[in-house]
Amino acid sequence: MKQILPAIFALFLAQPGAADGMRMAVTTSFDNSGLSDVLLPVIREDTGIDVQLLVVGTGQALRLGEAGDVDAVLVHSRAAEEAFVAAGHGTHRREIMYNDFVLIGPADDPASIADAQTAAEALLRIAAAQAAFVSRGDDSGTHKAELNIWTDAGLDTETFGAWYRPVGAGMGAALNTASAMQAYVVSDRASWLNFGNTDGLAMLFSGDPALFNQYAYLPVNPAKNAAIKHQEATALEAWLTSPRAADLINGYTINGETLFVFNASPE
Amino acid sequence: MACRFCFWVFLSRFRLVFFVKKLNLCLSGSKGKCGTFMFELIEGLKAAFRLVITFDPELWEISLRSLRVTLTALLIASLIAMPLGTYLAVQRFRYRRFVIAIINALMGLPPVVVGLIVYILLSRSGPFGVFNLLFTPTAMIIAQVVIITPLIASIAHQAMRELWAEYHDLLISLNTTKTQRIRTLIWDGRRNLLTAALAGFGRAIGEVGAIMIVGGNIDNVTRVLTTAIALETGKGDFALALGLGFVLIGIAVVVNIAIHALSRTEREGRW
Numbered sequence: 126m127k128q129i130l131p132a133i134f135a136l137f138l139a140q141p142g143a144a145d146g147m148r149m150a151v152t153t154s155f156d157n158s159g160l161s162d163v164l165l166p167v168i169r170e171d172t173g174i175d176v177q178l179l180v181v182g183t184g185q186a187l188r189l190g191e192a193g194d195v196d197a198v199l200v201h202s203r204a205a206e207e208a209f210v211a212a213g214h215g216t217h218r219r220e221i222m223y224n225d226f227v228l229i230g231p232a233d234d235p236a237s238i239a240d241a242q243t244a245a246e247a248l249l250r251i252a253a254a255q256a257a258f259v260s261r262g263d264d265s266g267t268h269k270a271e272l273n274i275w276t277d278a279g280l281d282t283e284t285f286g287a288w289y290r291p292v293g294a295g296m297g298a299a300l301n302t303a304s305a306m307q308a309y310v311v312s313d314r315a316s317w318l319n320f321g322n323t324d325g326l327a328m329l330f331s332g333d334p335a336l337f338n339q340y341a342y343l344p345v346n347p348a349k350n351a352a353i354k355h356q357e358a359t360a361l362e363a364w365l366t367s368p369r370a371a372d373l374i375n376g377y378t379i380n381g382e383t384l385f386v387f388n389a390s391p392e
Numbered sequence: 393m394a395c396r397f398c399f400w401v402f403l404s405r406f407r408l409v410f411f412v413k414k415l416n417l418c419l420s421g422s423k424g425k426c427g428t429f430m431f432e433l434i435e436g437l438k439a440a441f442r443l444v445i446t447f448d449p450e451l452w453e454i455s456l457r458s459l460r461v462t463l464t465a466l467l468i469a470s471l472i473a474m475p476l477g478t479y480l481a482v483q484r485f486r487y488r489r490f491v492i493a494i495i496n497a498l499m500g501l502p503p504v505v506v507g508l509i510v511y512i513l514l515s516r517s518g519p520f521g522v523f524n525l526l527f528t529p530t531a532m533i534i535a536q537v538v539i540i541t542p543l544i545a546s547i548a549h550q551a552m553r554e555l556w557a558e559y560h561d562l563l564i565s566l567n568t569t570k571t572q573r574i575r576t577l578i579w580d581g582r583r584n585l586l587t588a589a590l591a592g593f594g595r596a597i598g599e600v601g602a603i604m605i606v607g608g609n610i611d612n613v614t615r616v617l618t619t620a621i622a623l624e625t626g627k628g629d630f631a632l633a634l635g636l637g638f639v640l641i642g643i644a645v646v647v648n649i650a651i652h653a654l655s656r657t658e659r660e661g662r663w
Binding site for chain 2: 148153157177178179180192193194295296297298300301304319320321322323349350352353
């Protein structure tokens, strides 16, 4: 028996294969929406590139790009992206597609935001009612978008009381928290539609241009280190902006609702 | 007395009927009537059952990867920690207490911190970036080795100290060398060391914070059971997350039983 034990260990020993394929850091919404499951197999088929996704918030995605640990990033926070390119971490910024943010809240809508005219007005009503509000609080694209609306509403989140709850977590975790607390929360439409634990929550407000959510692709500057696969990143950009990508992105629906709209401009 | 017992039986039977009724409601999938907790739990069990009996290829793959990573880490950590723990029991030297205190303190190392440090070291912009190890199973093994080595060393040291107190006079009078003493203690204390290893296994297989950072939870490359559970929880799919959790518990139980069976512990006439 004693001779068997090492054999069993040997069977399970990791075979540390060298990393092949390119790595792309993407926001949680890209993966949670299920779109990545549609796109990645087709990308592999068309270009032969095995894209490995690192699903993180926009802040962390850009940080991974800055360290040169990924070959490209796909995120949604324009100001942070432009700063990333300006600092020389990325070669350029290419817009790929958009969707929008929506306001989620308890179905009975205690702050009655459903008939608000603008997103800022809706948030003002939540603040006035001091209804529980869950914020991502993790420097992600969605968090930055939420902070922008608060600024539009003329309010400073630093001054809020205990009803404003930054959870410092990803979109799914924030939605779970909002569901448990019956709180309001800002989500991207795709994550919301694909979310399973919607107990008592409903989508209450959407459609304001201020809630526009643009996704952009940024190849990481290959000068950072020799391991960065810039060729693959360029090939992936060409694919992501191709008509084939447009068909797949526009055609992706959940319960009959379109999640993303392709808007890459041809070069 | 008898009457009180009758009452208890009566009550428990009533409870049982109530429970079975509730269970039926849950199994028939009506969420409102059976309570969220029971509902999620049963959905989780159902998901686990479904995944296991259909030999879901993805589940198979991530379970094997979990085992591979953790068992490799366990092997490496044991090779470092067991001699170290024994050495600390046998040898007196100036900073011995200090080293023991540090090892004991490191048992409580937060995995996220370990993950972050390993990430910074392995990042392409870090000192070991040229090896290109970040976001590979190797990086996850490194992080787990760092996490469980102090745990195994500490438990090993504790056990070996007691054994050494017993063996001290004998081994000294036989005029054994230091290496011989350590080897004797390790061999004779192998059952205790097994406990130490199983504790290390338990901590490593259920760990998520560090391997999420250094592995990145990449599908087909570094996704393991714990990171998959975190992912499904994030998607709000509690049933699948719980199902994967039950699979994880099942694997831990099977591994523990297998190791006990192979090393013939807990049997009659042995200890």
